[in-house]
Structure formats: C-alpha cells, structure tokens
Amino acid sequence: MLIALLASLTPACAAPSGPDCSRPFTLALHDHGLLYSAATDTGIDKDFADELIRRSGCKVNVSLMSRARIWQLIESGALDFSLSGISSPERERFASFAWYFSNKYYLLVRKDSGISRLQDFARNGHFQLGAIRGFRYSRNANRLVDKLSAANRVSQAGGLEPLYEALLLNRIQGMIMEPFDYPAVQEKRIRDATSIIGFEDPSVPHGLIMSRKALTPAEQDKWRALVDGMLADGTVRRIFEKYFNPDLAASMVQFQAKP
Secondary structure (H helix, E strand, O other), X not given: OHHHXXXXXXXXXXXXXXXXXXXXXXXXXXXXXXOEEOOOOEOHHHHHHHHHHHHHOOOEEEEEOOHHHHHHHXXXXXXXXXXXXXXXXXXXXXXXXXXXXXXXXXXEEEHHHOOOOHHHHHHOOOOOEEEEOOOOOOHHHHHHHHHHHHOOOEEEEOOHHHHHHHHXXXXXXXEEEOHHHHHHXXXXXXXXXXXXXXXXXXXXXXXXXXXXXXXXXXXXXXXXXXXXXXXXXXXXXXXXXXXXXXHHHHHHHOOOOOO
16 A cells, blocks of 8 residues: 555656756747858757757747847846857856857958958057957957957948958958858858958857746756757767868867866
8 A cells, every 4th residue: 555655656756857848948049150051941059959859858949030139038038048159257147058069269351451460450450340249259359359349340240141241342351250150261252352360269168058037047957967968978079070070070069168
C-alpha cells in the first residue's frame, strides 16, 4: 500500500530537468550574413535555433527583427530569446547569456582611404565609419565607434547590405565586420576596393540572449544547460562546419567562456 502510494506521488514530486514548457516562447533572428539570411531562410543561428527548440521540447515562435528592436524587447520582457548576442555592462542588467561561440572583429576599409592601421585615424579627420544600429563589438572596436560617433562620423544602417553599398559609393570609408560577413567581402567588387585591418582584441563570446524579465534565474539555467550540451556533444561545431572550414569552425566554438 505504501509502495503504491509513493509510486503515485513520484511523477508529481520529481522536478523536471528541462525548461518549463507550460507557455509558448518567442525567439528573434536578425539578418546578418552567415548567421541568418532572410532571403534563403538559412544560417548558423537558424540551425542553432532549430536544434535548441527540438531539445527543449517547447513551443517557440521564431520571427525576424532588427538588432536594435531585439534588444529593446529583450529589455522589456516582451521577447524571450535571441541569438549570437554579446554582453556589455548595460545589457547585463536586463539580459542573461549562454555562450556558444567566440570571434574577432575587423575593420574593412577602402584602399584609397589612407588607413592601413588603427593608428592612422589620429591623422585622418574625414574618415566616415559605417556600423549596424544596435551593435556592439570588441573593446578597441567599441572605442573607435564611440570616438567617431562623438564627432558625428558614424553612419548607422539596419544591416550589412546598405553599408557595403555606402562603402562602394565612398559615402563611408570603412565598416566593422566579422567572419560571418566573409562571403560578401569575397565578392570581387568589394575585395578589389578594400583591405582588412585587425583590432588586436581578443575574441568576443557570443551566445543565446535570455530576457531576465521574462525568464527566472532557474529557467535561464535550464536553457543554458541545453546550450552547454550542444557544445559538449559537438553539435555546435558541426553547425559551424557547414559554413566555415574546419579549422576556423573549431577556433570559434572552442573558447574561454565568461564566468
């Protein structure tokens, strides 16, 4: 009798190991090179989202938004998740992260800009920089953006394509890029007109963005455990190898995560 009673209570008392799926969730992708292409509905973040959703067992409604809008909704709690986000002291107040890759940033400049190294900015007062609205980058890249913004020398756009066009038309002389932008950079008309300068910054961790207002700390930990599992069993690496050569893919998914 006692054994039967305990058996009947066990399912109700056992704590589920996965996320609480009692409500549907929302996740936003942003159109950005190899991370996600709205034109083809493909990309690293799309593959990552599909696998994360499958493992969670939850209903997740996926949409497309600008990066600036994503951060606004994450802060308000109206959006649960997004992907490939980087932290900042301001963002840490309203967002939690589960890291799954890391990469460096580079400066793509016109060859006729007179800029061949970062130190050249000190003697060039006319250089206009292009940046994606709502983006932050690595330490030195952010320093450059902030310095030029204060001098009204940054043009912002909602995505990569307007920046490439402005670069080719010489409306801007440089823009910040990352490995996901390489296919466009390899187009002959862009490659012939530009060169790449490194920021000499360490790689920056990117991860699943979770709204602190929408998800409790305990639920954040459950989603983070799913991401950690995808890293541990090689799933994330296999996703990256669809888009990059094996060495570059390995360097991006084998990283020192933030504490």
